[in-house]
Every structure is written in structure tokens, then in C-alpha cells.
Amino acid sequence: MKVNWDEFEDADAFLDEVKIGWHQRGDGFFGPSGEAAAVWAEVFAVYASSAVSGGVPDGSTGTLLRTSELRVDWTAALVEEIRRSLARLVSPFQDHDGLHAEFRILLDLPSAFGVASGFVEPSDEFSDPPYRLDASISPNGAARIQLGGTELQSSARQVTLANSDGALPLRCGPFELRLSVWNRDAGSLKELADGSETVKSLRSTLDDIAGISVYRDGFKVLPYGERGDDWLGLDLRRVQSPTRRVSNNQVVGYVSISRDHNPELLDQTNREGFVETDAVGDLRSAVRQLLAILENERYASRPRRTRKQRGGLLDRVDLTELRDAIAEAIPRDERIKAIVTDLQRELDERDERVGEVLARYHRLATLGQLVDRVIHELGQPLAAIRQASTLAAEDLDAWDPKELNDVGESMAKSLRKRVNVILKQVGVAGDVVRRIAPLGSRRRGRPLEYEIEEAIRDAVELLSDEAKKVGAKIVLPDTRTMVTIDGAELQEVLVNLLTNSLHWLKRVDRSERVIAFEVERNSDGSVALTIEDSGPGVPESDREMIFEPYFTTREDGVGLGLSIAGEIVTDYYGGELELLPPGPLGGARFRATMRRRVGSG
Numbered sequence: 001m002k003v004n005w006d007e008f009e010d011a012d013a014f015l016d017e018v019k020i021g022w023h024q025r026g027d028g029f030f031g032p033s034g035e036a037a038a039v040w041a042e043v044f045a046v047y048a049s050s051a052v053s054g055g056v057p058d059g060s061t062g063t064l065l066r067t068s069e070l071r072v073d074w075t076a077a078l079v080e081e082i083r084r085s086l087a088r089l090v091s092p093f094q095d096h097d098g099l100h101a102e103f104r105i106l107l108d109l110p111s112a113f114g115v116a117s118g119f120v121e122p123s124d125e126f127s128d129p130p131y132r133l134d135a136s137i138s139p140n141g142a143a144r145i146q147l148g149g150t151e152l153q154s155s156a157r158q159v160t161l162a163n164s165d166g167a168l169p170l171r172c173g174p175f176e177l178r179l180s181v182w183n184r185d186a187g188s189l190k191e192l193a194d195g196s197e198t199v200k201s202l203r204s205t206l207d208d209i210a211g212i213s214v215y216r217d218g219f220k221v222l223p224y225g226e227r228g229d230d231w232l233g234l235d236l237r238r239v240q241s242p243t244r245r246v247s248n249n250q251v252v253g254y255v256s257i258s259r260d261h262n263p264e265l266l267d268q269t270n271r272e273g274f275v276e277t278d279a280v281g282d283l284r285s286a287v288r289q290l291l292a293i294l295e296n297e298r299y300a301s302r303p304r305r306t307r308k309q310r311g312g313l314l315d316r317v318d319l320t321e322l323r324d325a326i327a328e329a330i331p332r333d334e335r336i337k338a339i340v341t342d343l344q345r346e347l348d349e350r351d352e353r354v355g356e357v358l359a360r361y362h363r364l365a366t367l368g369q370l371v372d373r374v375i376h377e378l379g380q381p382l383a384a385i386r387q388a389s390t391l392a393a394e395d396l397d398a399w400d401p402k403e404l405n406d407v408g409e410s411m412a413k414s415l416r417k418r419v420n421v422i423l424k425q426v427g428v429a430g431d432v433v434r435r436i437a438p439l440g441s442r443r444r445g446r447p448l449e450y451e452i453e454e455a456i457r458d459a460v461e462l463l464s465d466e467a468k469k470v471g472a473k474i475v476l477p478d479t480r481t482m483v484t485i486d487g488a489e490l491q492e493v494l495v496n497l498l499t500n501s502l503h504w505l506k507r508v509d510r511s512e513r514v515i516a517f518e519v520e521r522n523s524d525g526s527v528a529l530t531i532e533d534s535g536p537g538v539p540e541s542d543r544e545m546i547f548e549p550y551f552t553t554r555e556d557g558v559g560l561g562l563s564i565a566g567e568i569v570t571d572y573y574g575g576e577l578e579l580l581p582p583g584p585l586g587g588a589r590f591r592a593t594m595r596r597r598v599g600s601g
């Protein structure tokens with residue numbers, strides 16, 4: 001086939017008028033002693049010594065592209081660019097199994113570009129990442145993970161990934177994943193730069209190579225991971241949590257799949273990526289879950305900015321020393337003295353303005369957190385209200401007035417139950433609002449005397465649909481502990497803890513999903529409420545952070561549940577919410593100790 005690019009340049013011609021010449025050649029050309037084989041042999045002979053791992057291909061299949069009669073001269077920069085974009089086509093997994101080893105790209109250039117000639121290897125720029133994760137994911141979602149990099153201690157772990165509906169197994173099938181994350185701040189890049197590179201040039205190289213690519217049997221599936229393609233929605237996700245999450249332009253990642261093992265990942269006919277199916281949703285979700293693990297490790301390992309450093313930003317820039325030095329060196333020059341004085345005044349003014357702007361942002365940030373909290377805590381009661389009133393309406397619709405005498409009593413009972421739920425949840429919702437209005441001064445709900453075990457049963461009842469879906473066995477306490485506390489407040493604590501357990505239980509086998517509650521009155525009168533699950537538990541590295549607002553390892557999490565629950569236990573009951581070492585169920589075990597308002601009467 002022969003393409004003359006000049007003809008594409010003719011502005012008057014339509015695309016279908018451009019002629020592309022091709023003709024078919026037979027065995028004589030392509031056969032073992034044909035012309036094509038001779039070309040391959042000649043090329044391979046030259047580059048045999050630069051052969052990449054896996055050896056030189058035999059040349060029996062392949063595509064040869066030759067360019068001649070150039071209109072623009074190649075420059076070193078252009079060669080570099082073409083080499084880099086070709087490198088993106090080569091799967092970095094080729095050393096992994098023999099499978100992909102046959103796909104090679106060979107660049108045969110005029111001698112002036114000698115060093116760039118040879119087999120194109122996957123990009124080795126940025127080959128030593130500060131944070132790196134390698135994972136091998138089996139069809140049932142079990143992931144073997146290896147963490148490492150120059151900034152992370154290397155470690156291995158196993159997790160089970162849930163699919164995008166939170167169930168098992170993954171519909172996308174097994175895959176391999178490699179992720180590297182880079183810091184883009186000037187300080188980190190400066191450390192990477194060698195002589196010829198600048199922070200700016202490194203950033204632009206990173207822009208070029210960043211993205212998460214997908215290879216099927218060693219071939220790149222477009223457009224995943226092309227420059228600017230953000231198929232995992234990383235940038236959007238980062239908006240929620242900019243210090244913890246990474247953006248698309250600081251991740252270099254590779255996913256390896258195969259036609260045989262991932263039959264559900266089908267290409268669109270226009271080669272614009274996969275057909276959107278559940279399988280693709282699962283792949284996205286699984287890669288995001290794995291990235292979240294790396295992000296959390298990175299977050300935990302990065303030095304936090306301390307308050308002192310932040311104060312330093314607003315320290316006045318003081319020019320006194322400079323003024324004194326000038327006064328000593330050139331005592332008579334009033335002009336320079338005046339300039340320095342003006343400069344000092346100007347700096348002071350700006351300093352003040354920066355302070356004002358920061359204070360304004362700080363207020364906004366606080367407000368933002370408040371809004372997040374309201375949304376977080378109102379969601380549950382509103383869902384319960386919606387459900388109870390829908391069911392009540394259905395009950396009413398099914399109610400034939402003529403049969404009133406027969407079914408009236410049971411109808412009334414069932415309606416009464418639903419209305420009770422509605423009233424209670426309206427109370428919870430109202431309480432959330434009351435607590436933050438007027439801003440800051442929290443007013444409490446009215447404490448009632450009742451059994452804490454009843455509050456637990458209520459919370460379990462409220463989430464019974466979800467519990468049924470998950471198939472969790474819930475063990476209720478057999479104690480009876482009278483307290484005088486506000487039920488709505490306690491319910492928020494319980495619902496947050498229970499929601500978490502229900503979520504994480506999905507990571508273990510359905511037959512093993514258990515949640516157990518326990519209530520105990522201590523000798524000092526305080527009450528300890530324990531909830532334990534048989535889920536995966538909290539990894540050692542996260543233990544310190546889970547109570548921090550916005551810390552989350554859930555793909556869909558906000559990270560507010562535990563911080564709100566903890567705050568309620570502290571503020572209202574003078575106690576604390578703690579994560580205990582795993583107990584008999586082996587998963588997460590939380591204990592809320594309540595010291596105030598827990599007497600009976």
C-alpha cells in the first residue's frame with residue numbers, strides 16, 4: 001500500500017477523491033525466500049544486538065512502514081516525540097509472560113539519529129516512581145498487591161475487590177495492574193531533575209506519559225490512557241479530597257487483559273474504547289479501589305504541613321536588616337532608604353490582604369464541611385421516611401373500604417408501624433438541622449429514659465433492607481441497659497457504624513457475614529457499646545486516620561461517618577469512640593464508651 005500524504009494537503013480535494021494505491025502480492029513476495037522476508041532479515045541483522053527481552057521476532061508476521069521524500073526534516077526533538085508515542089503502544093507487561101513478547105516495534109532511522117534507532121521499549125522515563133503498586137487480580141476479585149517505590153516501604157497484601165454493585169465476583173474478569181504515582185510539586189520534581197532537565201520540562205514529560213493505559217494481549221486499547229484521557233474520572237474524584245486523591249496527570253498506569261480471559265470487555269466498532277457494560281463498570285471500580293490503596297499509602301507517608309509552617313507563611317517579611325545594611329553602606333543616599341521604606345509598607349499591606357483572603361477561605365471551608373455534614377446525616381432519615389411513606393401509600397392502595405371490617409385491624413397496625421418510623425425519622429432529621437442552627441450553638445433533643453438495646457434494634461430495623469441485601473447475620477445483645485440519653489443522637493452513631501460494617505462485609509464470603517452488638521455497664525457507671533463485624537477490618541496503616549474528617553478508603557465514601565459519630569460520643573456523652581483490636585469475628589471492632597447521661601433516671 002502506498003500513501004502519498006501530499007494529496008491530503010490539497011484543500012480542494014474531498015477525502016474520497018484521494019487515491020491510495022495498493023496491490024496484492026503473493027507467496028513469491030511474502031514467502032520464506034521472498035523480498036519481504038529479505039527486508040526483515042536485513043533489518044533484524046542490524047538490530048539483533050539491541051534485542052529486547054524475549055528475543056528478536058522471527059519476522060513471519062508484521063507490518064512495515066517506510067517513509068521517504070520527507071517534506072520536513074527530522075529533528076532530534078521530532079524523533080524523540082515519535083519514539084515516545086510509539087513507546088505508548090508497547091505493553092510494559094511483556095516481560096511478564098511470554099504472551100505479549102511477539103509484539104515489537106523497531107525504529108530504523110538514518111545514522112544521524114543513531115541512538116534512537118532500535119527496538120522501542122516501553123517508556124523508561126519516570127521509571128523509579130515514589131509510589132508504586134503492582135497487582136494481580138483473580139476472576140473472583142482477590143487481589144495480590146505489592147506496594148513499593150522510593151517513598152514507600154515495600155510490602156505485600158491481599159484484598160478482595162467488590163464489583164461496582166458491591167457484590168462479588170468481578171464481571172470484567174482477571175487482570176494485571178501496575179500503577180505509579182508522582183508528586184508534581186516543584187520540590188519533588190527538582191529532586192528528580194538531572195542536569196538537562198528543569199521542573200518545567202519534567203512536568204511536560206509527565207503530562208505526555210501520564211494516564212492509565214489498557215493493553216489487550218499486548219496491544220493498546222484506544223483511547224485509554226492517551227494524553228488527557230481520564231476514563232476513571234480521577235480529576236473529578238480529586239475535587240472532593242485534593243490532598244489525598246491524585247489527579248490523572250500524576251498517575252502512570254497499565255492494565256493488562258486478554259481476549260480469552262476478559263470476553264466481556266468488548267471494543268466499540270469505532271475503536272473508541274469498550275462498549276459500556278457492567279464489566280467495564282467493574283473494571284473501573286476495581287482499578288479505582290486499587291488506586292485508593294496506593295493513595296492512602298502515599299497520604300500516610302507524606303509529611304503533613306504543620307501549623308507552625310503555615311504560620312510561617314504569614315510571618316511578616318521584615319526588611320529592617322536590609323535597611324540597616326544600606327544605611328551603613330551608603331548613609332547619604334536618602335533615595336534608596338525611601339525605596340526600602342515604601343517596599344516595607346507595600347509588603348505589610350499585601351501581607352494583611354493575604355491574611356484577609358485566607359480567613360475568608362477558611363470560613364468557606366468550614367461552611368463547606370457543614371454542608372457536607374448535613375447532607376451526610378440527612379440522607380439516612382430521608383431515605384427511611386421515603387420508604388416508610390411509600391409502603392404506607394401502597395398499604396392504603398391495597399385497602400378496599402368494603403372489606404374494612406375484615407382487614408381493618410391489621411391494616412391499621414401496619415400503617416401505625418410505618419407512621420411511627422416516619423415520625424421517628426423526622427425527629428432525627430429535625431435534630432440534625434437543630435444542631436447546626438444557629439451555627440455552632442447546638443441544642444440537644446430531649447433525653448428520654450429507655451433501653452439502649454432498643455436503640456440498637458431500631459437502627460438495625462432501619463437498615464434491615466440493606467442488611468438483607470448483604471445477607472448479614474446480626475447478633476443483638478441480650479442485655480437490658482436503661483439510660484437517659486437522646487435517641488436521635490445515639491441513632492446517628494449506630495447508623496454510621498452499622499452502615500460501615502454492612503459495606504465492608506461485602507468484601508467477604510456471603511456465608512461469613514456477621515455483625516455483633518454488645519452492651520456493657522462498667523463499674524464506674526459508664527456504658528460501653530461494642531459493634532464488631534467479620535469483614536476485612538481496618539489495615540494497620542489506616543488505624544490512626546479513620547476518625548479524621550474526609551478520610552475514606554471507600555470508593556463512594558465521603559469520610560465523615562466516623563468523625564461525626566466520634567464527635568457525638570465525645571460531645572454528648574463525655575466519652576470516646578475507639579477502634580479496638582479485632583475480636584472473635586476477626587473484622588473491625590468499634591467501642592463507644594458513654595459517660596454522661598447514661599444513668600437510669
Ligand SMILES: Nc1ncnc2c1ncn2[C@@H]1O[C@H](COP(=O)(O)OP(=O)(O)OP(=O)(O)O)[C@@H](O)[C@H]1O
Pocket residue numbers: 376496500501504533535536537538542546547551552553554556557558559560561562563587588
Ligand atoms: N467496619 C469497617 N470495616 C473496615 N473498615 C472500616 C469500617 N468502618 C470504617 N472503616 C474505615 O474507616 C474509613 C472511614 O469511615 P467513615 O465512616 O468515616 O467514612 P466512609 O464510610 O469511608 O464514608 P462515609 O462518609 O460515607 O461514611 C472507611 O473508609 C474505612 O477505611
Ligand SMILES: [Mg+2]
Pocket residue numbers: 496499500560561562
Ligand atoms: Mg461510613
